[in-house]
Amino acid sequence: MSEPKRDWQKDLKVFRERMGGLSEEKKAWAREQRDTLKAIRQALAGGPATIPQIAERTGMPGKKVLWHVMAMKRYGKVAECGQAGDYYLYELKEGGS
Amino acid sequence: MRYEAPEKLSEQRRNGDEPRVGVFVCHCGGNISDIVDVEKVVEQIRKRSGVACVTTHQFCCSDPGQAVIEQSIRERRLNRIVVAACSPSLHELTFRRAVARGGLNPYLFEHANIREHVSWVVDDRKEATAKAGRLIRAAVARAARLAPLEKRRIPIHPSVLVIGGGVAGLTAARDLANRGIRVRLIESTPFLGGRLAQLYKIYPTGQRARDVIGGLIREVSSNPLITVYTNAELVEARGFIGDFHTTIRLVPRGATERCTDAQAAINACPEETVDQFNLGLARRKAIYLPYKGCYPSIPAIDWRNCTRCGACLEAGGVGSIDLDEKPREIVIRSGAIVIAVGLNTYPPRYGEYGFGQFAEVITLAQMNRLLDPTGPTQGELVVNGRRIRRVGFMHCVGSLQHEGVHKPMRDGRINQYCSRVCCTTTMHTAVELKTRWPGVQVYDFHEDIRTYGRRHEGYYDKVCRQGVVFLRFDPLRPPRVGVDPKGEWPLVLRTVDRLTFGEELEVPLDLLVLATGLVARDMSKLVDLYRCSVGADRFLMEVHPKLRPVEMATFGLFLAGSVQGPMDIGESTAAAAAAASKAAALLKAGQIELDPFVAEVDTSKCSGCRICLQACPFAATDRDEAARTAKINQALCTGCGTCVASCPCNAIQQRGFRDDQVEAELLALLEAEEPVGV
């Protein structure tokens, strides 16, 4: 192929400019997500828990906790490990932090 | 199954077909090589007999990767190729093509899936490497036994037979001919048009049915590529996709094209009988035309009622009628067949909601004849000499039946299904009624109102606004029809209305219209001749409602319209056009190309036990009566291999999945972990 090799780092710089950099809003969103995930990881550090239990430990609404736990589950960071009443239990996966 | 592999291989060697397998292991840019120790795998595979070379590549699927395969085939005289990479679902075709470009038969290729089945699902490097090794050596073992295969090509005779001259059959015929395809259309009655001709107006456009069907008939009859046979009965059928031979018997219609004064001939006829076109609401002669503008416009003789008195012959003029013509049989050859024989309305039994008992109980189809200004009452709402003022519509007559509540049909089965079109037809008819005679009071007895289609709900809304009274009955306690005890009205209908606290109501009526359901026609001959599958609802069954909705399990047979189940006009024409599209694709290609993985019979081993004949879902297995063995119709075989596993003598093998090939793969998988060469 005669095309010059793609320099993604250079392209990314240009792209970043084109996008007008990262907005404060976006940075805040990313920060909040990081914090949320961290809180969930901490809540699970003590062992398996259900969504309401995590919600209670983190003080976050169940809907938000469920969404993030499912995200972590999808990407292999959390696993389901049994059931407690009407809820499933989740635990951190090794190497999934 | 005898373990034949060694013999096969030695046979191959004798034939100078010593396997020289080229193995290409893909790194997939780390997707594979990060987990699988590719070098170790290469070392193992290199040692195996029959392996001529093992090559690795970062991306086998890339253009350079494919070029390496092509080049190696030529330079290293490879005659079998194994690529170990991602799933064959992604790149089997890619590599087969590369193999073909390299000058080898594309089926001398085997794909080992070491990404989706190994590197992406195994964490441990050692385990992944071992598993990749097993899969590749199995692929090598299988590859060594592969034989070149060719796609099957089956020529298609360039014409289509359409069975049925109703709206679906006519649409299919018109569409095919428009695409330049020769069509023969056969209709069992003397006239085209089917059930649509009997309707008055159709929803949701409000067009005159006769205009719709008339336009279609004009297109069909004027197209030189279409030959129409009326009064045609199916006699026999042979053949398969690409070359069907259907024998039909043509019953003479009595009148000839030279019959110029049809009406005189009809008037002269002394025999009168029930007019079926008007659903028994009128009478007609033994020589007749069903309606003005019908096609063909030549009258037909109803032989069951004709006494051959010759009166028509005298009145019609010389040569106009031929009472002595004999039926003749012709054979129609076609590459495909479109089945469009339509359906029937449910025939209410005597006494069902008073049907037959009271002249004031009629069917919805009869109601349509009454509304038609060219119908038996010239469009006047008169029944039994009485002008109608209170009409009831009864839904689901012959549909949505329940065991124990409804009497079964002749075959012992009830009609559980919904007939789909009756609700909207009822609403549409009620709108017509209320618009033409606003003073007529209309009652509607239903279980559910299923006005599902585009603009259907509008009719429902409209009749609600027009003051039609809706009463909902319990299907397990259907309404009863009797004589009005007060003698004021001809009928009274008693029903429990679930909409008003379940009280029993008495509704006096002077006409009750039964929205009769739709039932399959008696298609036993057709089913028999073409080995059609029939559903529990007696309609013909498509292969798969979603994958192949207008095709039958037998290749080359297509379904158009309501032969498949209840449909309205728009749905029938859509289905007919879809069937035409499938048939046109077949005909236009001139041949079909099928995968080569077909089954074949080794007649020296076949004992003629006929078990395979029952195994095949596609009727591809057949019997060679002379040899008393099985034979497989390559045109019909889909290559599933079910017959192979069914044959107790192992007389059937599937190309590409021969026992020795699968077994070689299996044994290679089960070899001891450190292989010591074959």
Add this chain to the structure above:
Amino acid sequence: MNANGKLRMGVYWASSCGGCDISLLEIGDKILDLAQIADILFWPCVADFKYADVAGYLDGYLDLCFFNGGIRNSEQEQVVRLLRNKSRTLIAYGTCAADGGIPALANLYSSEEIFEASYHENPSIDNEAGVEPQPEVETAIGTLEIPRFYPAVLKLRDVVEVDYVIPGCPPQADDVWETIAALASGAVPVHAGDARIGCNNRSVCDECKREKREVKIKELHRHHEFRPEPGWCLLEQGLLCMGSATRGGCGALCPKVGMRCEGCYGPPPGATDQGASIMGALGALLDAGTEARAQEMVAEIADPTGTFYRFSLASSRLRVSSDRGGRR
């Protein structure tokens, strides 16, 4: 051959019911001719021959040996090896020698289970002391040895090479006589190409005159509860006829008289495992419709293994049961 031009012939009976020995007599009048063309040098069932007599012969001294029964113990193995060496033509005679036969059904049980049944459990056994045969027993006259019991019944071909196989339970008299006559005249006996005498290269269905209607099996039946319609395929009527999965050549004797084929000629050519053959076929034939019904129909079959492998267990793919359990 003997100087008198007669065949030197031996007959032996190992793990089988002995019916095969008797079946030799079914040749009828020909038994008189047999004496004209053969000298019988070894037939323990008929006269008191000693192994030592045979051992004394030169290798290949016997022209012909009919060996019936499979190999279940060490004595039988020794004898078959002996006879192999001493016989120019060794014939695996009868289904037990060919494919293990009914005795090989014991392969579904471990030796312990067999002993348990034979010496303790069976209701007719009177063995209060609970004695079991031991390979070696010390007695006043010294150590007595009895043949060692093998863990499984082997077909002849597992132990020695055989020249021909005449399957059947029992084999058909015509085939026996024609084989002897051919060998006596120095000819090769007629066989199906794979050294099987009396067989053709198809399954029993090929010879069966019953009509196939190509209908699926709605319900399975057993003989004692069902009278099959004459002239119609027994399998299609729901009797588990093994004809389709059985080597032909017998003339479809059993189906002809309304009995299901039990499979005594072993798997058809091209197939190794008779049970697999019939299971493959039944998949296509049973009209189950739903999974539940399929399981129900399968559950209705009494003893599928005994039905499918009645005669050929020792030549099936698996051949012997696991010692971990097996059938109880």
Add this chain to the structure above:
Amino acid sequence: MDATELRVEPALDTQTAWEPRIVGFLCLWCSYTGADNAGTARMKYAPNVDIVKVMCSGRIDPDLILTAFAKGADGVMVLGCHVGDCHYISGNHKTMVRMPLLRRVLEDFGIEPERFRHEWVSAAEGEKFSRLVSEMTEQVRELGPLDWKARLKECTGENLGPWGGEHP
């Protein structure tokens, strides 16, 4: 069950560490695609099931399964399209009869039912596929080696004939 739980610590002497050898016969249209799906979703599962692909589960001759056991498999899985989903209309209806039949025969042979598994796996059921594989591997691991090849040798003892216990 999680695949990672199933993996035993690698034994020091790899020569003697026994791993279950399981053969999976899979139909192309549903089950093989389901297995691909598990791969795409990076679901980790035990590496012990090696797949033999056929076009339809109706092609899976009971003889193939018996051969697998006879030649050294510790377990066999047969996976096909759900009843009703068969690409060939009713190929799997034959499987639906054959497999229960075979199961009864295998039980008579003393092959534990846990060593033979017949299930329906659709193209979307990658999760089910990976679960079945891990479950099956664990079951077979608990039972230990089947090693029918050795068993045949043992039963035929020194009596191995000219074919060494193999089929002619």
Add this chain to the structure above:
Amino acid sequence: MTKIKPFYDGLVLGGGIAGMQAALDLAGQGFEVLLVEKEPTIGGVMVGLNKVFPTLDCSSCICTPRMAEVAHHDRISVLCYTDLVRARRRNAGFEVILRKKPRYVVEEDCIGCSLCELACPYFAPHEFDQGLGARAAIYIPHGNAIPQVPVLDPDYCMLDGNCARACPKNCIDFAQQAEELSVGVGSIIVATGLRLTPMGAKKQYGGDRHANVMNPLAMERVQSSNGPYGHILRPSDGKIPRSVAYVQCAGSRDQSIGVPYCSRVCCMYALKQAIMIRHQRHDTQVTIYHMDIRAFGKGYEQFYRRAQSEGVRVVKAKVARITEVENGDLSLRVELIDEGGRVADIRHDLVVLSQGTIPGWRPEGALPLEVDDDGFFAIPDIAARPANSTAEGIFVAGVATGPKDIPDSIVEAGAAAMEAAMYLDRVRESAGEMA
């Protein structure tokens, strides 16, 4: 991905089941077809469904082979992630301007290994899972997507280059920009599918306020084994629902929100989902509140009865409003019609609103097509030529001409392909005559 040619016989707009079928049927008859899909993958709504009624076949088992067939067809080119800008009549055909949106991934080079997706640390709502699940900012739309090529979502991308660093083929291309293409086509088939009425359309149901009021497509994903939860759970707290309600006609047959027509498939999918819930959780109660059960198709009534025999409760009722009570549970005020209109308050812990079906796309001048007052494309002769639009040479299939189930959409797609083929023949013939 094939190279785009300058001329095609047919342009198919929409890569859902109807569009794919139309493309296959037209290409099957020998014509060159360009299939344009606005999303990054073909497959449409169907590929996200769990099972299909009335056979309970697995939806993706039917849909994915179709997708592969389209992708591998010699005469079909597929352009995903591409919008139609406009089509103008030109000679006998059309000049079409398309806008290919940037994926930021070089399609031809990508091997679909998703290492970029795994390297991205941010989670965004996953469209395929109706927002209930998460995906990374760069992601392959789903396991069965075709092409298996990721798309970078700049809305969630934190521009840190993790994906590009992880890519083994260096195919993340931040320099990519939307690109306009101009293609000549002989005919157009519009198969632009459906959307559902907004969750908040009926205020009294609070579909946009209550966490446990779900849309039916989300329920499909929740029921799928590869869905966001892997089980049927409710979104507010991951609880296994013990009592589920379906509110039918929650956006159809309702003049007040401008959808007076019947959406045709809701009764059946509600019954299907109810059966699937019962299969997964035998002890979960499912109640369907409906006006009429429209089980009109082949095998549908039988399916309806099966659902009832499997314990699904079907109640003729009008639901007046839905209010959230404690713990995310919901209370439904219901008028029970068969009990003479008795009003009751009934608690459920999960509610699915059977929303109305509305057109997936409106031409807004991009195509010279007329729409009816129901918003779907006008079909002048719906009985005899159900696939012919108001413009010559443009044909319509699937839900674009009104709500439809899968078999009806597929059949109509065949009809549209047939009409397009006939039209192309006609045009060529007259062009031949002129020349």
